[in-house]
Amino acid sequence: MADRHPQHGDGRPGDGIRTFPFPVEPGAGGIGMRVGPLGTGRTWHPDAPLDRVHRIDFHVVMLFDDGPVHHMIDFAEYEATAGDLLWIRPGQVHRFSRADEYRGTVLAMQPGFLPRATVEATGLYRYDLPPLLRPDAPHLAGLRAALTHLRREYEDSATLPLSLHTAVLRHSLTAFLLRLAHLAASSAEAGRRTESTFTLFRDAVERDFATNHSVSAYADALGYSRRTLVRAVRAATGETPKGFIDKRVVLEAKRLLAHTELPIGRVGAAVGFPDPANFSKFFQLHTGQTPAGFRAELR
Template sequence: MTEQDPAQTSAHLGATPEERARIRTYPFDPRTSVSGVGIQVGPMGTEGPWAGGADLSRRVHRIDFHVLLFFRAGPVHHMIDFAEYEVGAGDVLWIRPGQVHGFSATEPYVGTVLTMQPGFLPRSIVEATGLYRYDRPPLLHPGPDQLAALEASLAQLQREYLDTETLPLSLHTNVLRHTLTAFMLRVAHVSAQAAADECRPQPDTTFTRFRTAVERGFKTNHSVSAYADELGYSRRTLVRAVRAATGQTPKAFIDRRVVLEAKRLLAHTDLPVGRIGVAVGFPDSANFSKYFQQHAGTTPAVFRAEQV
């Protein structure tokens, strides 16, 4: 999962057209985990975002797994989906699968990192912990008591992760799942508070299935009715579930995901605007430009120019 950073100049000297035309996606590699399990826990390093785990490039990229960074020093400036977050000691940064982000090229990352493969936790825990609540802020500021509890829980998780001698692999993996569940429930509580969601109903399976379907199909399908038919729900049921979970209509949720992907490609690749439109479901360049301007408040060309 290592990659030499080609972005030595603003022109990405040495990068091929293919490299410049896509955002590099890093998969979770269980081969780098202790015993090949679906999580990694280790210290962040200074010769890359962290040591003992995935050495991700400083270049802007996306991941297909969860990353939780627990900082013991700061400030550090980290970019996630066009927002820059200033992170200090005691803060937690939660980066979810599919998000585009970039590490600071000059500031050291000091603390502990947890990476988690999608599917490692059962669906009931995924729902309870809000693993895919993209509406929640990635930057968390635990209070002193919360931080102490998180640190103790994380330390226990790291001990279980490194203990490969006292249990057979199957039991070791189950213990890790239970320990990770306890830890993630604590993180989820801080996340819910950060988003002021403790008084809002949690997303039910209807919303979770819709979000998964949108993530899988937004590049070609922008129709609420089509998603409702695919999932076997009435349009009214889908509207209620999505509004309860996000405060948005299903159409607004789809549009937001389409525009986010377009912004990522405009900002972080050299693809022509027309090809970006095709990539998010608009074969006609004029229709894409009109759609983007309606939802982003500016044209694709102007948005791209502002990112330089």
């Protein structure tokens, strides 16, 4: 288990959030990967409660058989349901939901298990790619078949010598990750093709969210009707413009609460709430926690 380091405020190792290593104990022959069923009571380490914010130093891919499941990755909340996948990369902060039941298959892979050429071909360290993936029926069938084959090979540790068993696992894992990487890249490309209306709105929110929370004000500034803006944002993200703005404000507030020592009142002012009471009410509405409670959970 990694030691707790002083907080550096950059959101990476050293910021006070615990980092846990690859769970080698029950692994087949000590190899650098594990695959098996999702379920309650599982953990990376006895001291790593999964429903607390933490980071891991290995890759995790979860394929869900049921849902919805709400999972936090890098302070963004993702809702996954049956047939969806979550891909968490080394160093990303995440937290399991206390309320949701996780059902499906989980793959954990230690960095260095695959050769460099495979790592590059599968985009293992493409942190710009989306963690939540929603394959269509043909892609999902291929991913399920590849993951089922990988799991079968992983569990059959008696047929082959360890060296051959490990080599077969590397090949099977590569086949699954190539499919997964293609899905992730395709999802990212589809996101880049969103309407220019949304792109302009997104850029405006990124620039002005700390001072402007009004959908109408954004629509007027961009020269669109409110109805046009609502349609474009919903098509690109599945949510309303107001929901998009609020999510960005909450993310910034979480970053400031987690990675700075600013008083809570100043955090609120920095994201457009000069009244601390209004900020606390807004934050609790969107997160289910007070700002003080959120900060305390990370410390």
